[in-house]
Amino acid sequence: MIETDRLTRRYGGLIAVDALSMRVEPGQVLGLLGPNGAGKSTAMRMIAGFLVPTSGTATVCGHDVVREPLKAKRALGYLPEGAPNYGEMTVREFLQFVIRVRGFKADTGFRRFDEVVQRLQLEEVLEQCIETLSKGLRRRVGLAQAILHDPPVLMLDEPTDGLDPNQKHAVRQLIDVMARDRTILISTHLLEEVHALCNRVVIIARGRLLADATPAELERQSRYHGAVSFSAPGSGMSQEMLGRLPQVAAIEVDPLDGRVTVFPRRGERILEAVEGLLRAQGLEVSEIQLERGRLDEVFRQITTATEDAPASSQEAAA
Amino acid sequence: MSPVGAVIRRELRSYFVTPVAYVFLVIFLVLSGILTFYAGDFYERGQADLQPFFVMHPWLYLILVPAITMRMWAEEAKGGTLELLLTLPLTLWQAMLGKFLAAWLFIGIALLLTFPIWITVNYLGSPDNGVIMAGYLGSWLMAGTFVAIGACLSAVTQSQVVAFILTALVCVLLILAGQQQVLDFFHGTLPRQLIRVAMELSMLHHFEAIARGVLDLRDMLYFVLSMVGWLIAGVLVLDLKRMR
Numbered sequence: 001m002i003e004t005d006r007l008t009r010r011y012g013g014l015i016a017v018d019a020l021s022m023r024v025e026p027g028q029v030l031g032l033l034g035p036n037g038a039g040k041s042t043a044m045r046m047i048a049g050f051l052v053p054t055s056g057t058a059t060v061c062g063h064d065v066v067r068e069p070l071k072a073k074r075a076l077g078y079l080p081e082g083a084p085n086y087g088e089m090t091v092r093e094f095l096q097f098v099i100r101v102r103g104f105k106a107d108t109g110f111r112r113f114d115e116v117v118q119r120l121q122l123e124e125v126l127e128q129c130i131e132t133l134s135k136g137l138r139r140r141v142g143l144a145q146a147i148l149h150d151p152p153v154l155m156l157d158e159p160t161d162g163l164d165p166n167q168k169h170a171v172r173q174l175i176d177v178m179a180r181d182r183t184i185l186i187s188t189h190l191l192e193e194v195h196a197l198c199n200r201v202v203i204i205a206r207g208r209l210l211a212d213a214t215p216a217e218l219e220r221q222s223r224y225h226g227a228v229s230f231s232a233p234g235s236g237m238s239q240e241m242l243g244r245l246p247q248v249a250a251i252e253v254d255p256l257d258g259r260v261t262v263f264p265r266r267g268e269r270i271l272e273a274v275e276g277l278l279r280a281q282g283l284e285v286s287e288i289q290l291e292r293g294r295l296d297e298v299f300r301q302i303t304t305a306t307e308d309a310p311a312s313s314q315e316a317a318a
Numbered sequence: 319m320s321p322v323g324a325v326i327r328r329e330l331r332s333y334f335v336t337p338v339a340y341v342f343l344v345i346f347l348v349l350s351g352i353l354t355f356y357a358g359d360f361y362e363r364g365q366a367d368l369q370p371f372f373v374m375h376p377w378l379y380l381i382l383v384p385a386i387t388m389r390m391w392a393e394e395a396k397g398g399t400l401e402l403l404l405t406l407p408l409t410l411w412q413a414m415l416g417k418f419l420a421a422w423l424f425i426g427i428a429l430l431l432t433f434p435i436w437i438t439v440n441y442l443g444s445p446d447n448g449v450i451m452a453g454y455l456g457s458w459l460m461a462g463t464f465v466a467i468g469a470c471l472s473a474v475t476q477s478q479v480v481a482f483i484l485t486a487l488v489c490v491l492l493i494l495a496g497q498q499q500v501l502d503f504f505h506g507t508l509p510r511q512l513i514r515v516a517m518e519l520s521m522l523h524h525f526e527a528i529a530r531g532v533l534d535l536r537d538m539l540y541f542v543l544s545m546v547g548w549l550i551a552g553v554l555v556l557d558l559k560r561m562r
Binding site for chain 1: 320321323324325327328331332335336397398399401402404405406407408409560561562
């Protein structure tokens with residue numbers, strides 16, 4: 001479990017993390033979402049014990065990261081941003097170094113080593129220097145380091161950043177497998193990742209918590225939630241008729257491919273009505289889709305809304 | 319294995335996988351030889367001791383120890399591995415101690431490899447080997463102080479070059495403060511007590527006594543306390559950086 005209570009970090013006059021309070025329970029995969037510079041990494045660094053909070057507290061499995069740093073660090077597996085590694089070491093040396101620092105006895109150490117190497121498919125590169133490895137492999141070495149001690153809490157800072165789609169998929173699968181009984185905190189600015197991995201989302205911007213919800217709840221806030229979009233050539237007339245339906249709030253046409261999106265009024269279902277109308281018009285609809293809502297739109301809405309009002313004074317101070 | 323042991327092992331390995339260690343060893347051995355025989359007039363003195371050998375050590379360390387210690391923290395801060403290291407379950411003290419001991423041991427190895435000169439002097443004459451042992455011990459203690467200074471100042475910056483220069487600067491001051499010429503220069507302009515303090519703080523002053531074979535507890539204490547002091551300062555610097 002990870003718990004933060006009004007966790008705050010200042011750099012001079014700048015507030016990087018502003019009274020962040022949240023709680024991540026076992027079994028949850030929480031996505032910490034935010035634009036670049038929102039304070040995601042700073043928050044994680046405080047939880048990991050690398051930075052000292054200016055005020056507020058953070059605990060890992062009940063251990064305060066400032067008062068009981070070693071206990072907190074033992075319970076935590078942490079992948080720092082960019083997965084830094086000792087480039088001049090081989091994968092084997094590096095992992096054995098971590099095992100030694102973590103104080104494993106020889107036999108359990110070997111067992112954990114074998115298990116992790118197998119799980120992350122590092123057998124073939126064990127004797128290679130880390131700096132000669134590809135980005136994806138280096139990330140896997142970083143992950144291996146983080147899960148060596150089978151920690152109950154896992155914290156990964158942008159675990160798939162800069163990886164190709166296949167590598168991203170592999171990393172996500174791994175996280176999925178480990179998610180079952182662990183507490184996992186992932187920071188990302190990739191919205192697809194939230195869909196793929198997380199069962200809870202916290203959005204922060206300018207260090208402040210702006211939303212705490214499930215991905216589905218966030219999608220529901222989207223203008224696109226429940227909207228119907230379709231492609232049908234020559235639908236100009238029917239668009240006008242659609243616009244007259246009482247449930248419909250607005251209609252937009254994509255100028256590029258002519259795709260029509262019909263937005264419902266709040267809480268209305270429009271799929272049947274739209275479909276019926278199109279059928280009655282005898283239009284040939286090549287494809288029709290009910291939208292779940294767009295996270296990127298909600299994300300933009302939430303993170304830019306605060307920028308105008310109270311945050312501008314902060315900017316002036318910085 | 320304890321975390322300190324793990325750090326020592328990692329550090330020592332990292333010296334030897336890069337050419338740094340070998341280059342250091344070669345330069346150290348060649349220079350210590352050349353300086354002893356040419357600048358130190360090893361033969362011309364006609365005395366069977368290693369005085370000219372040990373007298374050169376402060377100057378050798380001045381260049382070579384900062385080269386060893388400059389990367390100690392600066393490299394980790396720059397490469398981001400500092401975050402990795404400090405989020406492992408070990409204290410700042412354990413990390414600092416491990417790195418310090420690794421560098422100190424490494425210089426101990428370099429010192430041991432100068433044994434041919436000890437064989438030479440024993441072949442040529444019959445020196446007092448007790449004095450030589452004391453010389454080696456003193457030299458190693460002094461090296462430890464250099465290393466501790468380097469360890470602290472490497473934590474100050476992300477730039478290895480800056481770490482090198484800062485370390486060399488502090489070390490040269492600590493050497494020069496004990497040079498008779500320097501003390502004489504300030505004689506009369508500065509109060510006598512201040513000069514006395516400068517001399518007591520100087521490494522040279524304490525090293526010369528040991529190199530002569532006088533193992534005074536106060537001299538040894540000076541080096542040990544210097545090491546502890548600089549290491550504490552280094553840990554404080556690292557801690558401060560986490561808070562700032």
